[in-house]
Amino acid sequence: MIPTSYYLALSVILFAIGVAGVLLRRNAIILFMAIELMLNSANLVFVAYSRQFGALDGQILVFFVMTVAAAEVAVGLALIVTIFRSKASIDVDDISMLKG
């Protein structure tokens, strides 16, 4: 059986990639994908520990996370569509209206 630490290491790698994606990429779609990546790395940790301890709590929590992620994507994509309509672009650096 593959040790839990492997899953955790993979999860850390996935999360780091997600963070880097959010911080470094400009395309809003990519940003969303990066966020999904981070959520899924968290899911991986839940599931890994669930398997190790033989408890189902982590698995249930993963369902919740997936549900929230789906809802978030729905809202997020709607926002992106609206932004694209007004700006003809989905580059997040173009929507810097909160600049002080």
Next chain:
Amino acid sequence: MFELVPFILLFPVLGLLTNLVFGRYLGERFVGIIASGAVAASFIVSVIQVFALVNNNFHVETVLVADWITIGKMYLPWQIRVDTLSVTMMVLVTGVGTLIHIYAVGYMHGDKRFARFFVYLNLFVVMMLVLVAADNYLMLFVGWEGVGICSYLLIGFWYDKGDDNLGNARAGRKAFVVNRIGDFGFLIAMFMIFGAVGSLQFDAVLYYFENHGMEVGQLATTITLLLLVGAAGKSAQIPLFVWLPDAMAGPTPVSALIHAATMVTAGIYMMVRSAPIYAIAPSSQMTVALLGAGTALMAGTIALAQWDIKRVLAYSTISQLGFMVAAVGLGAHVAAMFHLITHAFFKALLFLSAGSVIHGVEHGAHKSDDHCDPQDMRNMGGLKDKMKITFGVYVVGAIALAGIFPLSGFWSKDEILADAWHVGMVEGHWHGMTVYILLALAAVITAFYMTRQIILVFFGSSRSAAANHAAENPPTMTVPLIGLAILSIVGGGINLPWSHTLGSWLEHTHHFFHGIDFNLTVALTSTALAVASIFVGFIVYYRRPLESSTAPDPLMSVLGPSLKFFYNKWYIDELYGTTFVRLYEWKARFLAFKVDRDFWHDFVHNQIILKSFKNVSGTLSGPVDRLGINKFFDGLAYSVHNIAVKVLRPVQTGYVRNYALGVMLGVVMVLGIMLIR
């Protein structure tokens, strides 16, 4: 029956309140009925008090109306004292007052302030009754001041008339100020009495002085002399008599009621009331006697030379008050009260008749369009046939005043002279004789100037068109005159020398009030002198009547400059004018312009206070506030702004990743802290 006594005060109060509130709607007739009726009701109650006293064996009775001042051991109630002395005054004030009220209804007919006049008149009666009904010195003082203010109000009643349209108002002011000087003496006396006795109730005070006798003689002398100052102010004696002639500016009923019959007798009443204090202060008694006699003579000489019909009577009043004061000083309290009563009758009569004359001449002035001074006797003459009733009562008054047997003035004046004679010859005091001589001279002069007045007014031919058209007045005016004339004739009956009715009546108030026995020598001498004086008067004025209203007095050729001296009232007004008044005005001006304006306002206020205030506030607002506090807060605001612009603003880039980086660093930090701890 004593419990009725508050009604004596209550009736006029109700009368004045009614007239005060409804007077202007009621019309002259009702106002007159209410005012006269109120005083008449008081008169009836006063007469009831006489019977109550008789029933009570003449024993004094006090009626508590209300508590007034209670401080520690001092207790001063509103309490009415019913004894023979106060009841005598009550009957006199309300009786004469009623007649004068009725007369005033006719006299004031058509005046635009008719109702107000009767409000004042009733108020005066109330105050005078408070004065005589008082059971302590302070309540007496309330009445004393009350009649003073009424006198002021009534002298200035026609305030828009007189010299410069201000003369009457000035006369009122003069009366008020001069009376204040007297009141000052009275107040100090009252304080000293309270200091010594610890009470102002008559019983306590008089008991104290009666029983401590000569050991408090020094104190009694001071107190009595101060009381004399008060009496001199109110009863118009030297040196404070100057206000009374000016008080003739008031309507004639006022002159009759206040300045002849009642108010001016307040000083006499007060001194008679304080008799036990005077009794142990012989030196002030002597002062009082000499002052009174001196006033009697001096005022008589002034009356001799006056042309104004009312001024003659005013000086005559001062002179007669001098008789009364002299009598008080001689210890002849009964004689003083007797003369006070008879004088009230015939002087009220004379004033009201003079008012009738003036009214008649004014009437003539309207008819003939000759607007001369209706009070100047030079413009009169020959009124005997035109005003028959007035002439008759005037002669009665004049004869009574001159002291001719058997009218009231004879009995009362003679009793004073007999007292003076007694003190001088029997007891052998030099001042008694001096007083006798002064008073006898004054009596001679009195007879002379009354003769002069009668002849100038009523005999000869009319010296002006106004006098030529004069006419008799309506019955509201003549009926009270006839009533007073009867009283003037028979008034002496209250104290005939062989019955001493008034003497034994007053004896119940103070045991040493005694009448004096009839002195034939004195009586014959004074009658002879009076008759001779009248005869001389006839020779001077009747045989050669005044030619015109500008002719000089026939006495001028005999007396010359001294008549001018008398005419100008011994230059007393001028003397006071140059000394007291000028000094006072100078002082007032000094205080107003130098002390107040130049020093206080310009220097202290403007220079010191205002300028230093300006300096201080200038410093506060300039350097301290504007440069200090304001700069500091400006700087504070500016630096906040600076920090915001230079530091906080660039942080807000608007780039999502920057915020995300911030969130991540925050999470890392939190996690780091959690790991380390």
